[in-house]
Structure formats: structure tokens, C-alpha cells
Amino acid sequence: MNYWLMKSEPSNFSLDDLQRMQNKTEHWDGVRNYQARNFLRDEIKVGDGVLFYHSNCPEPAIVGLARVVREGYADHTALDPREKHFDPKATDEKPIWFMVDVQYLCHLPQPLNRDDLRQHPLLSGMSVLRKGNRLSVQPVKAEEWQAILTLSGIADPL
DNA sequence: GCCAACGTTGGC
């Protein structure tokens, strides 16, 4: 059982958007970075926990929790020339890019912004806080997941 | 294989 942080720009796709999807589930498409692709293809498993992070917005923060309900499969948006993230090198046989399905679990009672994370001894080392960090899918330690639950005063929904 | 140029990300 592993934990992950996934970034989304709320102007593109927010936690509220995920909550509104059918079955509260959506595929996490459009990742076009090899390191993140490897996580999506090889390491992220059904049942893993996801911290939903809002990036590139007025208040960057961890805003809620989700879980993985389908593991790595071909990101079909890479195959469609009409899609923004179309990749002419991707084929059915060699899709190059992968995605998982994630399901909404809950909002945090209060979003945890970057100052909140920095001030917490167990969270100040999170990779999302590192300068220059651009990875949109990144591993989270079990202690970090637990600390976020404790800090938020909620039970583990997994 | 090097590396400069370029485009993108993302906090502030």
C-alpha cells in the first residue's frame, strides 16, 4: 500500500470536479513526464492513497483525499490528434503514456497550504515543498499521510 | 555526447 501526491490546476480540474464525476471517479490523463509516467505505469496500485494538490493557483494546497481504483493503462488522449496532449509518437502497441483512475474520498476540513506543511515537523520535508519541484505525481511517505490525517482530525478513509 | 536554446511549470 503506497501513497501519492497528485497535482492539478484547479482551473483545469479541481477536487470539486472530481467529486462531481460519475462514481466520483476520473482517469488521470495528460501526464507527459517520464518519471511520473513510470509511477503511473509501474508503481501505483489499486487501493493506494492520493493527496489531491491544487497547483498554480492563488492558494496552492493539499485539498483532499482520493484513492486509486484502476491501475496503469494507456492514456488514450496521447493517441487523439484533437487532444491538447496528443503525442504523434504514441501508438496502440506502444502507448508511451499511461494513466490511472482515481476516486474522490473527501475534502480536508481545511486545505493544508504550503505554510501549514512547512510548519509541521513530519511534513516540512515533503517533496512538493522543494524548490524547483515540478513532478506532477510523486510518492508520499506513510508517515506523511498519517500526519495529514492527524493534523486534519480525520480518520483514515482507506 | 555536449550544451545552448527553448518551452513549461508553478510559487510568489
Next chain:
DNA sequence: GCCAACGTTGGC
């Protein structure tokens, strides 16, 4: 809007 950091591209 600014700008630092990073990944990718492509000439050589």
C-alpha cells in the same frame, strides 16, 4: 506578471 528551475530538443 515575474522569474527560477527543470525537461526536452536539436545542431554540432
